[in-house]
Amino acid sequence: MEENAVLVLEGFLGVKLPEDYRRYLLEDSNKRPEKNVFLIPGQGDDAINKFFSLTSKNKEETIPYQLNQYKNRMPEEMLPIGNDAGGNIIALSTKGKKRGGIFFWDHDREADQEPQPYYENLILISDNFSSFLEQLK
Numbered sequence: 778m779e780e781n782a783v784l785v786l787e788g789f790l791g792v793k794l795p796e797d798y799r800r801y802l803l804e805d806s807n808k809r810p811e812k813n814v815f816l817i818p819g820q821g822d823d824a825i826n827k828f829f830s831l832t833s834k835n836k837e838e839t840i841p842y843q844l845n846q847y848k849n850r851m852p853e854e855m856l857p858i859g860n861d862a863g864g865n866i867i868a869l870s871t872k873g874k875k876r877g878g879i880f881f882w883d884h885d886r887e888a889d890q891e892p893q894p895y896y897e898n899l900i901l902i903s904d905n906f907s908s909f910l911e912q913l914k
Contacts, residue, residue, distance in 0.1 A: 780803065782802075782831040782832065783799060783802055783803060783831070786802075786831060786840065786841075790856065790871055792871045792872060794856075794869075794871065795869070795871075795876070795877040795905060795906060797877075797905055797906045797907040798858070798869055798877075798906040801828075801906060801910075802830070802831060809825075809826075809827055809828075810825055810828065810910075810913060812913040812914055813825040813826075813913055814913060814914045815902060815903075815909065815912055815913055815914075816902070816912070817881050817900055817902055818900060818901070818902065819900070820900070823861050823865070823881070824861060824862065825859050825860070825861060825867060825913070826859070826860050826861050826862045827859060827860055828858060828859040828867075829842075829843050829857060829858055829859055829860075840856070840857065840858070843857035843866070844856070844857065847866065847882075849894065850887065850894065851866070851868065851882055851894050851895075851899070852894040852895075852896060852899070853894065854870050854871050854872040854873055854876075855868040855869070855870060855871075855880060855882065855894075855899070856868060856869045856870075856871050857882075858879075858906075863884075864884050865881060865882060865883050865884050865885075866881075866882040866884070867879060867880070867881060867882075867902075868880045868881075868882050868899070869906065875901065877904065877905045877906070878901055878903065878904055878905065879901070879902050879903040879904075879905070879906060879909040880899045880900060880901055880902060881899070881900045881902050882898060882899055883898045883899075883900070884898075885898075886898035
């Protein structure tokens with residue numbers, strides 16, 4: 778991945794990505810992790826299906842595509858970075874007190890009547906991307 782593609786994403790978002798995730802995008806993105814099971818506090822285990830990248834032959838696996846899909850469905854500071862087999866999203870917080878945190882976005886608990894964006898279907902699963910990768914089993 779080229780540095781320019783990451784810079785374009787950061788410019789679009791208006792933020793500098795956390796260094797650990799930025800490094801991942803430049804080196805390892807668009808791979809299915811060998812270890813992919815993680816714990817959702819209070820719910821049990823889940824597994825990452827795919828991490829999204831900035832470019833892919835399959836546009837549905839790209840961060841720009843996912844940003845468009847989830848615009849106004851999840852808080853604007855949440856960057857979709859991966860998914861599970863059930864269509865739930867793994868998201869990175871790009872702003873605020875939880876900046877750098879990794880969240881599980883449960884589409885089954887998405888608001889029907891509440892105004893969007895909605896925070897009740899977001900669960901913090903790790904304080905940063907590096908510790909999230911370390912906890913995968």
